[in-house]
Amino acid sequence: MSSRLFTDSDSLIPTAALYEVTDNLTAFYYDNGFLNVQVDQPQIASATDRVMIGIYEGPLYRIGSIAIEGELRLPRRDVESQMTMRSGQPFQSSTLQRNVLALADFYADRGFAFVNVDPRTKIDSKRHLVNVNVLIKPGDEIRIDEITISGNTTTPDQVIRAALRFHEHELYSAHAIRESMARLGELGLRPEITTEPSTKRDEINVKLTVVEKSKG
Numbered sequence: 001m002s003s004r005l006f007t008d009s010d011s012l013i014p015t016a017a018l019y020e021v022t023d024n025l026t027a028f029y030y031d032n033g034f035l036n037v038q039v040d041q042p043q044i045a046s047a048t049d050r051v052m053i054g055i056y057e058g059p060l061y062r063i064g065s066i067a068i069e070g071e072l073r074l075p076r077r078d079v080e081s082q083m084t085m086r087s088g089q090p091f092q093s094s095t096l097q098r099n100v101l102a103l104a105d106f107y108a109d110r111g112f113a114f115v116n117v118d119p120r121t122k123i124d125s126k127r128h129l130v131n132v133n134v135l136i137k138p139g140d141e142i143r144i145d146e147i148t149i150s151g152n153t154t155t156p157d158q159v160i161r162a163a164l165r166f167h168e169h170e171l172y173s174a175h176a177i178r179e180s181m182a183r184l185g186e187l188g189l190r191p192e193i194t195t196e197p198s199t200k201r202d203e204i205n206v207k208l209t210v211v212e213k214s215k216g
Contacts, residue, residue: 022053033060033090035123061091064129070136074110082106091130103136111141111171113204142172144206145198151210155189160210163187172204188213
């Protein structure tokens with residue numbers, strides 16, 4: 001059942017800030033399962049000179065069915081273990097987004113550098129449910145062909161390569177690249193990593209450019 005709530009604050013708050021409050025309230029309720037929430041425009045009560053915002057929550061929507069589809073190419077049990085959302089929980093778009101990112105990282109850490117994770121939702125307004133269907137297109141397994149290093153004038157190549165957690169001819173791993181960038185940072189380097197297609201099928205070249213810490 002819908003309810004009506006009010007918040008009030010000093011009327012000297014700038015109008016732009018008031019509208020930002022209503023936007024934030026709408027986003028907050030929507031991300032906590034109240035998909036039909038309506039947040040009124042701010043109104044000033046003449047008797048008290050206070051700002052009032054009416055909120056009509058509407059029904060709470062929960063997660064209905066959850067399905068993962070596509071050519072998974074990895075064990076279904078392992079893929080499904082990345083999903084933390086469960087049927088019956090209040091639907092939260094932020095949780096869905098975190099699950100999508102977790103799935104993308106899961107694949108990208110196992111060589112599927114160009115995986116596409118497409119979340120689709122279908123609202124059942126009668127039962128107040130949101131059914132979730134996640135379509136996964138892994139693409140091909142990608143290996144690293146060549147790693148080139150540039151920008152270093154005092155740090156030897158072998159020192160930089162020793163810090164890397166990804167290597168030539170190995171499967172691409174997003175986690176290994178993130179860890180490598182952190183290790184290079186500990187050496188006082190600012191790394192930038194880009195990739196480009198290799199001349200070999202299903203392989204990429206990695207370009208590592210570093211900026212060394214200034215001396216003196």
